[in-house]
Amino acid sequence: MAAEDGIVTAEKSMMAAEKTFEAAETGKVDPMKQFTIEPVFGSDWQLADGINIAFTNSALWMAITAALVTAFVAGGMKRQLVPGRWQMAVETMTGFIDDLLEANIGKAGRKYVPYIFTLFMFILFGNLLGLVPVGLIPSVHAFTFTSHFTVTGVLAIMSFSIVLIVGFAKHGLHFFSLFVPKDTPFLMAVFIAPIELVSFMVRPFSLALRLFVAMMAGHVLLKVLASFVIAGGSGGIGTGVLVGVPSFVLMVAISALEILVAGIQAYVFALLTSLYINDAENLH
Amino acid sequence: MPQIAQIADTLSGQVFWLLVFFGLTFALVGLGMVPKIMGTVDLRDQQIAGDLAAAQAARDAADSEEAAWRTRENANRSAAQGVIADAKAKAAAASAAKLAEAQSRLDAQLAEAEAGINAARTSALAEIEGVAADAARDIVARVAGTEVELAAAQAAVKEVMAHG
Known part of the structure; x- marks a missing residue:
């Protein structure tokens, strides 16, 4: 049964791929095609029966991100007393995360710097790499893995797990008092506690969806505008000037905005994670 | 929407x-x-904090050194002023003594001279009386043809001179 299901889904994805191929043939730009995950190699790799772990374009860009983050930080490892430019850049980033945690959690926040720093850099580089115009090279396509909620979801679950583990390890069952704000009368607490519980449980979803939606929306918008440029240009000089040129100008401006969003979303993810950890570290 | x-x-692979x-990055970068x-x-x-503290200490030391130097300098200056004042006072006393001595000498000379002048005046007055008495006797002898006693003439001259 499982094998049959696999064949059916494989057929489905092949059909979907054909459809997108057809769309490309007819000169139309499918703004969603950029999010398609395709195996690069190892399409039959399986962790266990039915659990496919093909090395996809998404995994490839994760690998590039990991390599670049490592290379960037490794370049600042000279440990000089008077830092050079690169060391200064890396130390600025670690100092930025250190200050963020110090401001939100306090002295106890220092031990979370490795995780929050990795999280921030991984998301930031993933976001920014998706905006690099490598598509100019034929048959190379940029892929923003942070535009997939499977990825952002895992990151959010990791952050949320840390909150739960730290909270229960540090405060035990007393951690549940997080749902009762300080000095709440009992009668109010009866109503407030369920609301607080829901807002607490929603945190991983909001964390994951915020990043996923922001990244996807920006990339879709860029592709839609790009399709306007192509359609306007192929429609003649009149539509080219009236539609194509303004769309192109807007694309340039929105690309700049997307670079800003890439940084802001990485920062927001790190900031919210540190705020949630603060709840677990310093209960009320 | 390929994501859905x-x-x-793709869920398992993703x-x-x-x-x-992420684990590799966390282990290598985050932890390493x-x-x-x-x-x-x-x-x-x-290091910066240590250097700043050392600089502050050196500055404080320099400040205290300067303060010590200033008090020493002030003491030296006041000592010098004392020496100068002493010398001035001594010189003033010496010159005052010299002046007083010269003054007393001058006073003595002055008194001597005045005494001489007085003696000369009295002798001159006595001579004038004698001359006047002789002249009076001569005038009387010529005008009246009588001899007048010297003593009488002198008495008459004295009387006239006393009346002015």
Whole structure:
């Protein structure tokens, strides 16, 4: 049964791929095609029966991100007393995360710097790499893995797990008092506690969806505008000037905005994670 | 939307590779490099703080040194002023004594001279009386043809001179 299901889904994805191929043939730009995950190699790799772990374009860009983050930080490892430019850049980033945690959690926040720093850099580089115009090279396509909620979801679950583990390890069952704000009368607490519980449980979803939606929306918008440029240009000089040129100008401006969003979303993810950890570290 | 359309096929791979690469980054960068970088920053901060403290200490030492020098200098200056004042007072006393001595000598000379002048005046007055008495006797002898006693003439001259 499982094998049959696999064949059916494989057929489905092949059909979907054909459809997108057809769309490309007819000169139309499918703004969603950029999010398609395709195996690069190892399409039959399986962790266990039915659990496919093909090395996809998404995994490839994760690998590039990991390599670049490592290379960037490794370049600042000279440990000089008077830092050079690169060391200064890396130390600025670690100092930025250190200050963020110090401001939100306090002295106890220092031990979370490795995780929050990795999280921030991984998301930031993933976001920014998706905006690099490598598509100019034929048959190379940029892929923003942070535009997939499977990825952002895992990151959010990791952050949320840390909150739960730290909270229960540090405060035990007393951690549940997080749902009762300080000095709440009992009668109010009866109503407030369920609301607080829901807002607490929603945190991983909001964390994951915020990043996923922001990244996807920006990339879709860029592709839609790009399709306007192509359609306007192929429609003649009149539509080219009236539609194509303004769309192109807007694309340039929105690309700049997307670079800003890439940084802001990485920062927001790190900031919210540190705020949630603060709840677990310093209960009320 | 491929994110939803492909989720069944790709979820396991996405999760697996994310955990692999995020885990690798976390182990290599987060646990391996970040603490060292932060250690370097801390070391530098400590060094800067130490250097600043040393500079402050040196500055304080210099300040106290200067204060000590100033008090010493002030003492020296006041000592010198004392010496000068002493010398001035001595010189003033010596010159005053000399002046007083000269004054007394001058006073004595003055008194001597005045005494001489007085003696000369009295002798001159006596001579004038004698001359006047002789002249009076001569005038009387010529005019009246009588001899007048010297004593009488002198008495008459004295009387006239006393009346002015």
